[in-house]
Amino acid sequence: MIKNKDLEKELVQKGYKITRQRKIILDTFARLKKRWITAQELYEIVIEKNPKINFSTVYRNLDILTRISILCKIDKGQGVYYYSLNNKDHHHHLICKLCGKTKSIHFCPLEYIDTENFQDFTIVEHKLEIYGYCKECMKDRLVSSGK
Amino acid sequence: MIKNKDLEKELVQKGYKITRQRKIILDTFARLKKRWITAQELYEIVIEKNPKINFSTVYRNLDILTRISILCKIDKGQGVYYYSLNNKDHHHHLICKLCGKTKSIHFCPLEYIDTENFQDFTIVEHKLEIYGYCKECMKDRLVSSGK
DNA sequence: TGCCTAAATGCAAGTATTTGCATTTAATTA
DNA sequence: TAATTAAATGCAAATACTTGCATTTAGGCA
Ligand SMILES: [Mn+2]
Ligand SMILES: [Mn+2]
Ligand SMILES: [Zn+2]
Ligand SMILES: [Zn+2]
Numbered sequence: 001m002i003k004n005k006d007l008e009k010e011l012v013q014k015g016y017k018i019t020r021q022r023k024i025i026l027d028t029f030a031r032l033k034k035r036w037i038t039a040q041e042l043y044e045i046v047i048e049k050n051p052k053i054n055f056s057t058v059y060r061n062l063d064i065l066t067r068i069s070i071l072c073k074i075d076k077g078q079g080v081y082y083y084s085l086n087n088k089d090h091h092h093h094l095i096c097k098l099c100g101k102t103k104s105i106h107f108c109p110l111e112y113i114d115t116e117n118f119q120d121f122t123i124v125e126h127k128l129e130i131y132g133y134c135k136e137c138m139k140d141r142l143v144s145s146g147k
Numbered sequence: 148m149i150k151n152k153d154l155e156k157e158l159v160q161k162g163y164k165i166t167r168q169r170k171i172i173l174d175t176f177a178r179l180k181k182r183w184i185t186a187q188e189l190y191e192i193v194i195e196k197n198p199k200i201n202f203s204t205v206y207r208n209l210d211i212l213t214r215i216s217i218l219c220k221i222d223k224g225q226g227v228y229y230y231s232l233n234n235k236d237h238h239h240h241l242i243c244k245l246c247g248k249t250k251s252i253h254f255c256p257l258e259y260i261d262t263e264n265f266q267d268f269t270i271v272e273h274k275l276e277i278y279g280y281c282k283e284c285m286k287d288r289l290v291s292s293g294k
Numbered sequence: 295t296g297c298c299t300a301a302a303t304g305c306a307a308g309t310a311t312t313t314g315c316a317t318t319t320a321a322t323t324a
Numbered sequence: 325t326a327a328t329t330a331a332a333t334g335c336a337a338a339t340a341c342t343t344g345c346a347t348t349t350a351g352g353c354a
Contacts, residue, residue: 017320054334109256121241125278135267164350201304
């Protein structure tokens with residue numbers, strides 16, 4: 001169970017203020033657990049509790065929460081970003097190009113890369129996303145292509 | 148030397164038409180060699196030769212050329228995409244967060260991933276980008292932080 | 295060469311996200 | 325508790341990119 005109180009503590013500790021808007025946003029993600037939502041979907045949930053919250057406040061909070069790793073932000077290839085509570089452990093994603101389903105993988109390329117070859121480049125971040133078809137969607141593809 | 152005639156041949160072979168607009172775009176990338184440019188920069192070069200070419204034509208062509216791997220598209224983290232002629236070999240990028248310089252690397256995570264573990268997921272694409280600081284920018288950072 | 299048609303373009307409107315700036319507010323301190 | 329102030333918010337405009345639809349055009353064929 002993810003407690004929004006813990007998330008608030010983390011924010012305070014990093015010097016951010018706990019605003020009414022931010023509380024609602026954190027609370028929403030805590031209740032959604034690991035479900036992925038878009039900025040638009042978050043906005044719609046959030047205005048139920050505070051009808052005058054602004055879209056740019058939503059975006060600014062998504063940005064901060066992502067940068068401090070409370071949220072995870074992914075591009076499912078649909079022209080919109082998806083957000084959800086981040087796992088504590090470092091991971092990447094498999095993303096189904098058809099249904100958008102995602103799966104975390106604990107493989108990380110940085111463990112395999114020969115960083116000795118990059119003395120002249122200091123790595124600070126990386127992004128790996130793997131796209132394809134999940135089992136179910138692959139089945140559908142085979143069927144519709146006449147097996 | 149990259150010849151735009153070769154690029155045109157590739158397009159024809161894949162069933163695309165060679166329009167006046169497309170010729171100018173291909174020619175521009177061929178002449179720029181491996182320099183990275185944004186859609187805006189391309190548009191500005193291209194209207195010199197045909198002042199009535201439309202921005203959406205530029206975007207649509209960038210999209211097609213990227214999808215068929217004639218161009219490579221990267222996110223340097225500045226809120227705009229950069230495009231350049233693609234290498235023929237599969238590669239990924241190191242991107243400097245300060246000056247935007249990029250370096251191709253021929254390391255690919257898919258060679259290290261244990262695909263046996265993903266029988267239930269069919270991989271068709273992947274995206275790896277590594278961000279950090281290049282030698283020069285790292286030097287500047289060390290200096291400005293008081294060595 | 296002229297006709298035909300699918301593909302490409304132009305244009306205008308739409309979408310997702312970001313930003314500048316004036317105002318409000320959370321949290322610190324007196 | 326009231327005063328202070330940096331951070332956060334609201335609002336409106338900007339940016340980067342995409343899309344629908346009417347029109348044009350490349351390239352195949354008679
Ligand atoms: Mn994640
Ligand atoms: Mn590349
Ligand atoms: Zn799927
Ligand atoms: Zn640099």
